[in-house]
Amino acid sequence: MNHVTTTAVPFRGCFRQWPVALTQAVMALVMPAAAAADLTPHALATAPDGGEGSELAKPASWRIPTHDEVEQAIVAWMERAGLPPDKRVAALALWGERGADPAFDRLDVVMATVAEVDPRCLPVLAVVPATPGVPPVTAAALPDWVGEEGTDDFEREVVRLWLGRELVRQERFDDGLSLLAGLDPAQVVDPASLLFHSAACQHWLLRTDDCITTLERLLERAAEIPVRYERVARLLRADMTGLEDESLDHIARRMRDITRRLGQGRAGPVTRQVQDGVIESLDKLIAAIEEKQNQQSGGGGAPGGGNSGNGKPMDDSRIAGGQGAGEVTRRDLGAGEGWGNLPPHEREQALQQIGREFPAHYREAIEQYFKRLAAGESSP
Numbered sequence: 001m002n003h004v005t006t007t008a009v010p011f012r013g014c015f016r017q018w019p020v021a022l023t024q025a026v027m028a029l030v031m032p033a034a035a036a037a038d039l040t041p042h043a044l045a046t047a048p049d050g051g052e053g054s055e056l057a058k059p060a061s062w063r064i065p066t067h068d069e070v071e072q073a074i075v076a077w078m079e080r081a082g083l084p085p086d087k088r089v090a091a092l093a094l095w096g097e098r099g100a101d102p103a104f105d106r107l108d109v110v111m112a113t114v115a116e117v118d119p120r121c122l123p124v125l126a127v128v129p130a131t132p133g134v135p136p137v138t139a140a141a142l143p144d145w146v147g148e149e150g151t152d153d154f155e156r157e158v159v160r161l162w163l164g165r166e167l168v169r170q171e172r173f174d175d176g177l178s179l180l181a182g183l184d185p186a187q188v189v190d191p192a193s194l195l196f197h198s199a200a201c202q203h204w205l206l207r208t209d210d211c212i213t214t215l216e217r218l219l220e221r222a223a224e225i226p227v228r229y230e231r232v233a234r235l236l237r238a239d240m241t242g243l244e245d246e247s248l249d250h251i252a253r254r255m256r257d258i259t260r261r262l263g264q265g266r267a268g269p270v271t272r273q274v275q276d277g278v279i280e281s282l283d284k285l286i287a288a289i290e291e292k293q294n295q296q297s298g299g300g301g302a303p304g305g306g307n308s309g310n311g312k313p314m315d316d317s318r319i320a321g322g323q324g325a326g327e328v329t330r331r332d333l334g335a336g337e338g339w340g341n342l343p344p345h346e347r348e349q350a351l352q353q354i355g356r357e358f359p360a361h362y363r364e365a366i367e368q369y370f371k372r373l374a375a376g377e378s379s380p
Helices: 020-037 067-081 085-098 106-117 119-126 153-169 173-180 191-204 208-221 227-242 248-263 269-296 344-357 360-378
Strands: none
Touching: 067 085, 067 106, 067 153, 085 106, 106 119, 106 153, 119 153, 153 173, 153 191, 173 191, 191 208, 191 227, 208 227, 248 269
């Protein structure tokens, strides 16, 4: 029987479209020594409980299984499945050859070992594209038998974790998270991979609280996890901690997520919901800017109000009496198609208002977003 080929998988994909400054920092940290840093953990003796090196650190809530423990789990699974001796020998030979070799990814080797025993796993391995331009896999590639009651928990968790990780690497964050959710770090063969890729999904999908919680849990074993996980996790935690809901940065990331979804051919209800949320947030932001400008240009008899309402100082010293109601005109976004195609003069007016309050690159990002939407709706 031919063994399923496994190779060391480089770190790729899952932060390709993150904010530019964050991506550059990650690349600078990880890429120069990727081959060694990815395979060499920190000194284990410095933090035996998996904490951050402090004696007062809280004990870790999970642990990384040893090579022998993973092998015992594989043997127990084959015994429960009642496999004939020849299949057991072939599977254990594959695990023995590559399982302890740091040049091979542990999860890849376990998945290949499972596929060596159960041919039903081979189509799962085959759906991952090996060349550029091949359509990415979707959650529909998860075979029905994985969710059946008769499937052994060990095999189910291996397949879900491996395929979920591959989906994240292909930026299918929704599908990936749906497979990774519910997996227990205490039960899987590669808990660090589970936590890291779950956090990557939550970061992209802006599930801030869940992301920070997952990252904190991953960093409980900061001294033992791969260096790339540890460094990127700290960057993501800092990024999520400083991100404000409904800020222009938050809105821009949601726009980027819409672009990703549409690029993957997803124009369904979930994407439309994200689009509607972006428009609502932009409308609130523009309304807040307009209200601020109205208050500054002559809003009633407020203390210090010395403008005549046209941006010029008053000729005489007297109490200003603004006549405006201070109300902001509510916009009707409509319920039909073409919601992103604002008339050119209205779009330019909105962009000018945003440009007065925020750096130029935000205005450029929003302008490009409107152009993409217009181009997308005009295409067949």
